[in-house]
Amino acid sequence: MKRQLPFFLVFVFGAFMAIQYFVPHKTSEAIYEFFIDILPIIGVFALALGIWSLTKVSVDKIRYRRENWQYAIFTLLGLFLMILFGFTDENWGFHWRMSPEVAGEGTDNPNFRLLFNYVMIPIQATMFALLAFFIASASYRAFRARNLLATLLLIAALILMLRFTPFFGDWIGLRLSETATWLMNVPNTAAQRAIVMGVGLGLVATALKVVLGIERDYMGRG
Amino acid sequence: MKATFEKLMLLDRRWVFLALAVVGVASYSLKDFQVPILVTNESRQIFAAIDELEEGATIFLSIDYDPNSLAELHPMTYAIMEHAFRRGVRIVITSLSTNGPGMADEAIRAIADSVRIDREYNGVMYPGREVVNGVDYAFLGYKPYPAIVILAMGQDFRIPFPADYYGTPLEELPLMENVRNLSSTECVIVITGTNIADMWLAYGQARQGFPLAFGLTGVSTAQYYPYLNSGQLFGLLGGMLGAAEYEQLADNPGLALDGMRVQLFLHWTIIIFIVIGNVGFFVTRKRRGAGGNV
Amino acid sequence: MQQKHFWRFVIGLALMTMATALGQSEADPPVSDTLAVADTAAISVPAPLPVTNLIARDKPNDRGYGISLSWDLSPDDTGGTQSVLGYRIMRSTTPDGPWDSINVAGSGDALYDHIGPRHEGDSGYFPDHTDMYYRVDVLTADPGVAVSSGVVGPVQSRGQWFNTARTVVFLFMIAFCGLVIWFVTHARRGKDLYVRPLAGIEAVDEAVGRATEMGKPILYLCGLGDAAEVPTIASFTILGRVAKRVAEYQTQIIVPCRDPIVMTVAQEVVKTAYSDAGRPDSYNPDSVFFLTIEQFAYVAGVNGIMLRDKPATNVYMGKFYAESLIFAETGTMAGSIQIAGTDEIPQIPFFFVACDYTLIGEELYAASAYLSREPVLLGSLKAQDYAKAAIIVFAILGFLATNVSALGGPEWLAGFVDLFQVRE
Numbered sequence: 001m002k003r004q005l006p007f008f009l010v011f012v013f014g015a016f017m018a019i020q021y022f023v024p025h026k027t028s029e030a031i032y033e034f035f036i037d038i039l040p041i042i043g044v045f046a047l048a049l050g051i052w053s054l055t056k057v058s059v060d061k062i063r064y065r066r067e068n069w070q071y072a073i074f075t076l077l078g079l080f081l082m083i084l085f086g087f088t089d090e091n092w093g094f095h096w097r098m099s100p101e102v103a104g105e106g107t108d109n110p111n112f113r114l115l116f117n118y119v120m121i122p123i124q125a126t127m128f129a130l131l132a133f134f135i136a137s138a139s140y141r142a143f144r145a146r147n148l149l150a151t152l153l154l155i156a157a158l159i160l161m162l163r164f165t166p167f168f169g170d171w172i173g174l175r176l177s178e179t180a181t182w183l184m185n186v187p188n189t190a191a192q193r194a195i196v197m198g199v200g201l202g203l204v205a206t207a208l209k210v211v212l213g214i215e216r217d218y219m220g221r222g
Numbered sequence: 223m224k225a226t227f228e229k230l231m232l233l234d235r236r237w238v239f240l241a242l243a244v245v246g247v248a249s250y251s252l253k254d255f256q257v258p259i260l261v262t263n264e265s266r267q268i269f270a271a272i273d274e275l276e277e278g279a280t281i282f283l284s285i286d287y288d289p290n291s292l293a294e295l296h297p298m299t300y301a302i303m304e305h306a307f308r309r310g311v312r313i314v315i316t317s318l319s320t321n322g323p324g325m326a327d328e329a330i331r332a333i334a335d336s337v338r339i340d341r342e343y344n345g346v347m348y349p350g351r352e353v354v355n356g357v358d359y360a361f362l363g364y365k366p367y368p369a370i371v372i373l374a375m376g377q378d379f380r381i382p383f384p385a386d387y388y389g390t391p392l393e394e395l396p397l398m399e400n401v402r403n404l405s406s407t408e409c410v411i412v413i414t415g416t417n418i419a420d421m422w423l424a425y426g427q428a429r430q431g432f433p434l435a436f437g438l439t440g441v442s443t444a445q446y447y448p449y450l451n452s453g454q455l456f457g458l459l460g461g462m463l464g465a466a467e468y469e470q471l472a473d474n475p476g477l478a479l480d481g482m483r484v485q486l487f488l489h490w491t492i493i494i495f496i497v498i499g500n501v502g503f504f505v506t507r508k509r510r511g512a513g514g515n516v
Numbered sequence: 517m518q519q520k521h522f523w524r525f526v527i528g529l530a531l532m533t534m535a536t537a538l539g540q541s542e543a544d545p546p547v548s549d550t551l552a553v554a555d556t557a558a559i560s561v562p563a564p565l566p567v568t569n570l571i572a573r574d575k576p577n578d579r580g581y582g583i584s585l586s587w588d589l590s591p592d593d594t595g596g597t598q599s600v601l602g603y604r605i606m607r608s609t610t611p612d613g614p615w616d617s618i619n620v621a622g623s624g625d626a627l628y629d630h631i632g633p634r635h636e637g638d639s640g641y642f643p644d645h646t647d648m649y650y651r652v653d654v655l656t657a658d659p660g661v662a663v664s665s666g667v668v669g670p671v672q673s674r675g676q677w678f679n680t681a682r683t684v685v686f687l688f689m690i691a692f693c694g695l696v697i698w699f700v701t702h703a704r705r706g707k708d709l710y711v712r713p714l715a716g717i718e719a720v721d722e723a724v725g726r727a728t729e730m731g732k733p734i735l736y737l738c739g740l741g742d743a744a745e746v747p748t749i750a751s752f753t754i755l756g757r758v759a760k761r762v763a764e765y766q767t768q769i770i771v772p773c774r775d776p777i778v779m780t781v782a783q784e785v786v787k788t789a790y791s792d793a794g795r796p797d798s799y800n801p802d803s804v805f806f807l808t809i810e811q812f813a814y815v816a817g818v819n820g821i822m823l824r825d826k827p828a829t830n831v832y833m834g835k836f837y838a839e840s841l842i843f844a845e846t847g848t849m850a851g852s853i854q855i856a857g858t859d860e861i862p863q864i865p866f867f868f869v870a871c872d873y874t875l876i877g878e879e880l881y882a883a884s885a886y887l888s889r890e891p892v893l894l895g896s897l898k899a900q901d902y903a904k905a906a907i908i909v910f911a912i913l914g915f916l917a918t919n920v921s922a923l924g925g926p927e928w929l930a931g932f933v934d935l936f937q938v939r940e
Contacts, residue, residue, distance in 0.1 A: 022678055024579050024676055025676060043366070049776050050779060053805045054807065107324075116324055123813075123816070124321075128838060130842055133239045136488075138866070140235075140238055142870075166258045184443075189447045189448045195861050196448065197904065201900045201903050202746075214700060214896075215749070217752065290812045320809065321810075415837075416811075417835070
């Protein structure tokens with residue numbers, strides 16, 4: 001029973017979600033909305049589990065002085081400071097939710113904004129910007145004209161990168177731009193569609209296997 | 223010569239990083255260097271959609287990105303917002319990514335400042351004016367689970383957002399008086415670098431049928447061209463180049479046109495590295511080929 | 517202990533914070549809240565002709581509470597005196613009024629869907645199965661001039677139990693599901709099905725062996741998707757296989773998660789894998805842990821683990837976005853063997869150049885069938901192949917039909933293409 005009940009629930013809810021797409025009636029819509037309303041609630045409880053997991057792993061690291069335990073202090077500081085500032089106003093008054101009557105509260109808390117604007121934004125922007133450096137080094141290592149197909153790929157990439165270059169004059173510049181647009185609209189779209197169709201069928205087949213209980217490994221069978 | 227190329231083939235990646243950093247910083251300082259921008263049709267469509275609207279019309283703008291993609295996507299938000307406000311077009315704004323409200327708030331404040339100044343765009347003089355919260359724009363804020371929020375906004379903005387970001391009930395905002403759901407706006411423009419774009423297509427456009435356009439990070443642009451061809455999207459701004467095209471159309475040079483200079487020189491740097499890598503590959507391959515191990 | 521890394525990190529963080537604070541201008545001025553009022557002036561115009569042929573009917577394929585209206589434009593709209601500014605939609609529950617103004621359609625518009633709110637008590641609410649009457653008033657620049665059409669009704673709104681606009685999707689779904697079930701039952705009867713080898717999955721055993729020899733852990737990422745997404749479900753299956761091998765070889769696995777629900781499921785999968793391998797005592801619950809929901813904070817966390825713990829093997833299976841190359845390049849720098857699989861098309865090239873093995877798109881879903889070798893799972897792969905063949909056939913037929921009808925061929929050919937249209 002312990003194993004059968006989850007499979008039964010998966011079948012009922014999975015089948016309902018598939019059929020609901022074809023039933024516009026308000027009854028089906030109401031049940032659908034009920035289900036999607038439950039999701040955030042589950043998410044909130046799971047978030048508590050997540051925070052507990054992160055805290056436990058970090059505290060253990062500090063307590064037992066495991067390798068690089070100092071980083072765990074920053075993890076815990078970041079986690080709890082942001083939560084604290086999110087619930088307090090500028091005078092350290094505690095509020096459960098934001099309201100227009102209280103100034104500098106929640107995400108408007110000056111300390112929250114300070115950490116957001118001067119720590120989070122630059123760190124996140126820097127992390128994403130690293131991508132440019134990695135793309136450069138990866139293309140230097142891997143972008144080789146090994147055979148005909150690889151050469152075509154290389155030429156297409158060069159055209160896309162050169163499409164707004166001013167060094168070749170207007171005529172060549174315009175042709176490069178037009179070719180780049182064609183590459184995006186025709187070969188790129190064709191290839192994307194083919195992969196998307198394969199992925200789409202794979203998604204449906206996997207979802208069907210899950211709903212019918214054929215695919216069970218995700219429940220921890222190993 | 224071959225020995226040099228063999229060394230180059232084994233070049234430590236940190237030299238590549240350094241070259242890129244030096245070129246990036248140096249090219250940013252070449253303020254007078256203009257990068258010519260050839261405007262594509264997919265960018266022009268978005269510009270035209272706003273430019274052809276009458277004063278007082280309402281569009282919907284979703285700022286669904288976090289600070290990480292700020293460099294590419296903020297210029298789009300700035301350019302579209304300024305264009306709309308200058309033309310007297312009203313904007314309903316939401317953020318469906320966790321840190322999006324910070325991005326939206328920053329953009330609203332910056333553009334409100336800019337619109338206070340008299341400016342001329344494409345030969346038309348736009349006198350400075352005050353952009354008014356609740357009248358020129360309504361910022362509804364953030365709610366988690368984007369797919370669910372999009373579905374709900376398709377029915378009524380008031381379901382996911384009973385009050386705006388600042389806590390004012392939507393019923394009290396003059397702008398929202400005749401704006402009930404996504405379909406009651408002229409068009410929906412989504413600026414994002416994540417899979418929220420897929421949700422807008424599946425749960426928004428496919429179900430409600432409103433005109434939808436995307437502003438995307440360069441890396442994810444190629445993925446959405448099929449939707450442009452199928453008519454599910456009416457326009458597409460791709461990365462910083464897309465934003466620069468919009469700025470050029472709006473005659474409002476800003477962050478993107480400025481950034482294109484850096485992008486141009488960095489692309490050239492990468493191209494040079496690729497060329498060196500390929501020349502090295504062929505030179506050393508011939509040598510390896512003599513040993514029968516190609 | 518890597519003290520110098522730690523202090524570099526602290527100094528870097530402080531410098532970055534200072535630099536950003538210095539680069540920022542003074543506090544932004546607040547946005548004021550004043551109202552602008554426009555002047556309007558009344559203009560005298562002749563009365564236009566009314567709209568004709570007004571039809572009201574239940575809006576098809578909806579949940580209820582919707583009435584579709586259509587009419588023929590006033591002759592003074594696009595022609596005649598061209599004095600029409602718009603059309604005001606009026607509704608009543610009796611043919612004689614009182615009338616409520618519902619909305620205004622613009623000049624040139626001959627269609628309007630009146631969609632009421634769903635909840636009783638909301639402004640403008642009308643229940644389904646209630647008689648309603650409509651009329652359309654032609655509006656001009658003079659607010660005093662509005663010409664009414666005749667009244668139509670009674671009409672009732674009702675919800676539908678099948679969306680006919682999605683019939684083609686429904687038929688395809690039934691056909692495809694039928695194919696999957698048929699092949700699965702067929703496979704149960706013992707028919708052998710061939711699946712080409714997936715190098716990425718074949719490499720898992722070798723990678724675990726390498727980690728054991730080196731005495732280093734294996735890093736497994738389930739991607740950035742949530743637990744309900746199919747790529748994440750496929751990832752759990754592969755995680756089960758990897759964890760079982762890890763348990764058998766007595767090495768260590770690290771699974772940092774971005775989603776708390778994914779973490780909970782992954783813990784269960786790893787725990788079960790250890791039990792299946794006969795080593796439940798070796799399972800360490802802290803090996804599967806939550807890092808953060810923030811995309812790039814998660815990237816920073818995982819990269820930190822890669823550079824500090826130097827895993828022998830990194831396995832990336834599931835949904836990945838812009839962080840794919842950052843992970844893969846950092847992994848290369850740390851000297852790890854890397855196996856990746858994702859259905860996110862833009863990320864596939866990044867994994868391809870930086871990883872040793874990559875599962876492309878649907879191969880990720882095929883992996884579970886390939887791993888288990890169970891005929892019932894392999895059957896679904898066969899069904900996918902047949903569905904792909906069907907799509908190719910229909911695409912060719914559609915291409916021919918469109919072009920032949922465009923070149924003056926019979927009209928029904930264009931209709932054939934329309935059969936596949938999903939209209940909302």
